Amino acid sequence: MQLLGRLEIRSKEKIIEFLNHQETGRICSIDKDGFPQIIPMNFAYTNDVIYMHSHPRGEKLENIVKNSKVGFEVDRSLEFLPSYFTSPTDASQADTLYISIVIKGKASLVSDPKEKTLALNELMKKYQPEGGYEKLTPDMKVVEEVAIIKVVPITMRGKYKIGQHWDKKTRLEIAKKILARNSPTAHDTIKTMGIINTKDGLQISEEPSW
Template sequence: MQLLGKLEIKSKEKIIEFLSSQQTGRISSIDENGYPQIIPMNFVFINDIVYMHSHIKGEKLENIKRNQKVGFEVDKSLEFLPSYFSDPTDASLADTLYISVVIKGNASIISDKEEKTIALNGLMKKYQPEGGYEPIKPDMDVLNEVEVIKIVPESLRGKYKIGQHMDRKSRIDLARQILERNSPTAKETLDIMGFEIIDNEPKLVDDKLW
């Protein structure tokens, strides 16, 4: 229980920052036979609400009409940690650094054109920040050509593992191993962990808990 507490993201600002930076989330709804259906979706998080656009027909829409209770999940795998970081032979010590957010809430299909416009413009701003399009307005025909799914969270929880559960020395040793292994994600991972590379050595510059 003590470790689980250290892995929980306490900062709502960090959760929002993470959700805003990620491209894909997964919505889980319940189908007509009682099975969960999980679908990857583009999404935007605005004013504590998840919005997604959808084709006007589809199983997930029928699921939501039948049962509004859904799950929504976003995750990012930061760095695989080989077992030999900890032991030369024990494969069970392999691990992964990650960030994840899980939402349980109630979903609905938006009929209000003003809210639908806010959601679609929010999606465009997130995925096409360079512009190059005409902002959507409530009187445009495009609003009739897509559906927008809205999820109002009942619970929102984040977990992360970036070495914050380790003592300072162990965390620095881990950063050195990541830097030496030099995976394609190593520098981004070290940045998220709070390290800067100075003279080819990782220096811990930010060890604040999230």
């Protein structure tokens, strides 16, 4: 229980910051047979709600109309830690550094053209921040042609494991092994762990905290 508490993201601001920097979320609705249906979606978090755009017909929309209770999940896998980092033979020592957010909420389909326009512009601003497009207005045909799913969170829970549960010596040792393994994410991972690579070797720049 003590470790689980240390893995919890306690800051709502950090949760929102993480959501705004991730490209894909997964919405889970319940189908007509009672099975969960999970769909990856682009999304934007703004004004304390989640917006997604969709084709105007489809199973997930039917699910939401019948049952507004949904789940929404976003995660980022930072680094797989092979078992041999800590044990020469024990496979159970394999681990993963990660950040994840799990939301429970109420979903609805937005009908108001102004709110649909807001959602679409927020999506464009997130995914195409460099611009190069005409800002949408409520009278545009595309606003009428797409569906907008709105999720109002009831609970938002975040977990992270980026080395905060290790002492400084262990964190540096694991960071060295991560760099030696030379995965594509290695350098970004050690930065997230609060470690910098200097000419004098690895040094802790800050405590990893969310």
